[in-house]
Amino acid sequence: MANIAKPVYDSANRASPALAELREIKNYRYLLGQLIRRDILTRYKRSFLGVAWTMLNPLGTMLILSIVFSNLFNAVQPYPVYILSGLIVWNFFSQSTNAAISGLVWGGGMLTRIYIPPTIFGVSAIGTALVNLLLSIVPLILVMLVTGAVIPWTIVFLPVSILIVTGFALGFGLIISSLAVFFPDVSEMYQIVLTAWMYLTPIIYPETIIPENWLAFYRLNPMYWMVKMFRLPIFDGRIPTWAELWPALVWSVLTLVIGWLFFTSKTDEYAYRV
Amino acid sequence: MSELNAPRAEIVAEPIILLDDVSVHYRIPSERIGSIKEYAIRVLQRKVKYRKFSALNKVSLTVNRGEVFGIIGNNGAGKSTMLKVISKVLRPNQGCVRVWGKIAPLLELGAGFHPELSGRENIFLNGALLGYGKHEMESVFDEIVEFSELGNFIEAPIRTYSSGMSARLGFAVATAHIPEILILDEILSVGDEAFQKKSRDRLQNFQKQGATVIMVSHGLDSMIAMCDRLVWLDHGSVRMIGEPVEVVAAYRGENL
Numbered sequence: 001m002a003n004i005a006k007p008v009y010d011s012a013n014r015a016s017p018a019l020a021e022l023r024e025i026k027n028y029r030y031l032l033g034q035l036i037r038r039d040i041l042t043r044y045k046r047s048f049l050g051v052a053w054t055m056l057n058p059l060g061t062m063l064i065l066s067i068v069f070s071n072l073f074n075a076v077q078p079y080p081v082y083i084l085s086g087l088i089v090w091n092f093f094s095q096s097t098n099a100a101i102s103g104l105v106w107g108g109g110m111l112t113r114i115y116i117p118p119t120i121f122g123v124s125a126i127g128t129a130l131v132n133l134l135l136s137i138v139p140l141i142l143v144m145l146v147t148g149a150v151i152p153w154t155i156v157f158l159p160v161s162i163l164i165v166t167g168f169a170l171g172f173g174l175i176i177s178s179l180a181v182f183f184p185d186v187s188e189m190y191q192i193v194l195t196a197w198m199y200l201t202p203i204i205y206p207e208t209i210i211p212e213n214w215l216a217f218y219r220l221n222p223m224y225w226m227v228k229m230f231r232l233p234i235f236d237g238r239i240p241t242w243a244e245l246w247p248a249l250v251w252s253v254l255t256l257v258i259g260w261l262f263f264t265s266k267t268d269e270y271a272y273r274v
Numbered sequence: 275m276s277e278l279n280a281p282r283a284e285i286v287a288e289p290i291i292l293l294d295d296v297s298v299h300y301r302i303p304s305e306r307i308g309s310i311k312e313y314a315i316r317v318l319q320r321k322v323k324y325r326k327f328s329a330l331n332k333v334s335l336t337v338n339r340g341e342v343f344g345i346i347g348n349n350g351a352g353k354s355t356m357l358k359v360i361s362k363v364l365r366p367n368q369g370c371v372r373v374w375g376k377i378a379p380l381l382e383l384g385a386g387f388h389p390e391l392s393g394r395e396n397i398f399l400n401g402a403l404l405g406y407g408k409h410e411m412e413s414v415f416d417e418i419v420e421f422s423e424l425g426n427f428i429e430a431p432i433r434t435y436s437s438g439m440s441a442r443l444g445f446a447v448a449t450a451h452i453p454e455i456l457i458l459d460e461i462l463s464v465g466d467e468a469f470q471k472k473s474r475d476r477l478q479n480f481q482k483q484g485a486t487v488i489m490v491s492h493g494l495d496s497m498i499a500m501c502d503r504l505v506w507l508d509h510g511s512v513r514m515i516g517e518p519v520e521v522v523a524a525y526r527g528e529n530l
Contacts, residue, residue: 012370031402
């Protein structure tokens with residue numbers, strides 16, 4: 001063949017799929033924005049209150065939990081702020097990983113017809129959940145004002161916490177959505193796992209009720225560290241110490257790297273799975 | 275690139291798509307394995323059995339720049355698989371595919387539309403799925419609305435459209451830009467007769483502008499009329515490549 005020019009596409013050119021995928025996400029950043037926009041706009045499209053539900057939803061859950069548990073855990077004051085500060089991170093994690101699964105299942109139909117970088121569904125799921133997370137900080141601040149809690153200056157640490165938990169949720173979402181494509185049972189099973197996981201994480205109960213000899217066990221749970229790192233600057237009014245921060249950071253980076261490598265090692269197979 | 279002052283004959287001979295010894299196998303599990311537990315047990319017992327199905331078998335061919343290249347063959351001959359291999363959807367198990375240009379896939383019309391979003395919002399979403407950017411879509415937006423003949427409906431949610439309307443919109447989005455390579459899979463029958471003529475005119479205009487077209491259709495007569503060359507695929511292998519009239523005659527001779 002006399003064609004010396006470099007081809008736009010060459011199936012034999014197999015540079016690292018993990019790096020190639022990063023480049024494709026950059027090329028498809030407009031699609032990323034469009035998918036996030038679609039998911040936020042269409043979720044409440046027909047409802048009267050629309051996006052306000054993103055804020056009302058955690059408020060409602062917090063209200064119920066406060067009424068049910070405030071007597072039990074009345075040592076934790078103000079209890080609504082305690083719950084809400086943990087619930088917001090938890091919702092972010094469970095929503096984004098679930099959206100990664102349903103996004104890839106929907107996208108699977110697309111992937112058999114046209115080329116789209118498959119990680120885009122996991123990344124856009126995180127994007128949507130991030131918007132919801134930012135929106136749900138509004139009711140958190142409202143509740144703090146209403147319950148008379150002081151809004152501590154340490155709240156400026158939140159962007160760091162959000163960044164760390166984003167890495168963890170993205171990596172985990174990529175792994176779980178990839179598994180769910182190959183084994184449909186995974187997405188059903190994951191709902192049960194999520195419920196158990198939530199109760200194993202100190203979200204609605206204070207850490208102080210955990211028996212001393214179980215504490216080592218609790219610390220193996222990455223979400224324990226994510227919730228702690230998010231809650232300390234809001235509820236306790238202090239920046240996490242290095243000892244409280246590094247486990248979250250390590251979980252985040254490790255999960256993200258492993259998730260990205262695992263998911264992209266299978267990129268060629270998604271289109272073969274009809 | 276000396277395309278501008280090169281004589282026409284030379285442009286035609288420039289390959290834009292090259293398939294070299296391409297094979298695609300689907301691995302079909304001979305039994306359904308639905309759960310991880312089952313899968314793990316089978317892997318341990320080395321009992322995961324697959325039937326290998328060759329959708330394409332050692333296919334080699336070249337498509338030249340500016341050509342209208344048709345693919346014919348019976349159902350299951352590998353026509354759609356070939357389009358997928360060219361458009362980067364499937365990576366071949368063997369051999370290699372090289373493409374020297376940007377490919378505009380024609381998404382099954384309306385796939386990817388969201389019923390709750392308006393026509394306007396769906397134009398941008400669909401364009402993004404096809405790989406276009408914001409400015410690329412903004413520059414062709416008015417033209418898409420005009421071509422799809424939607425008028426005021428453009429602000430209404432797609433769920434209120436008739437199937438003809440959303441197919442017209444899908445066609446208009448997918449063909450809004452003049453592509454280097456256009457892939458067509460049996461979609462020349464969109465909308466009423468007037469719209470069909472309009473879409474045929476648009477595709478012919480692409481050809482005049484130098485776009486390369488790869489098409490699949492069961493309408494053999496229209497393939498003869500539109501294509502410069504045809505390939506006949508049979509059970510994943512190339513039976514014949516050449517002049518449309520001759521290839522169709524040979525194909526008909528065997529199948530009728």
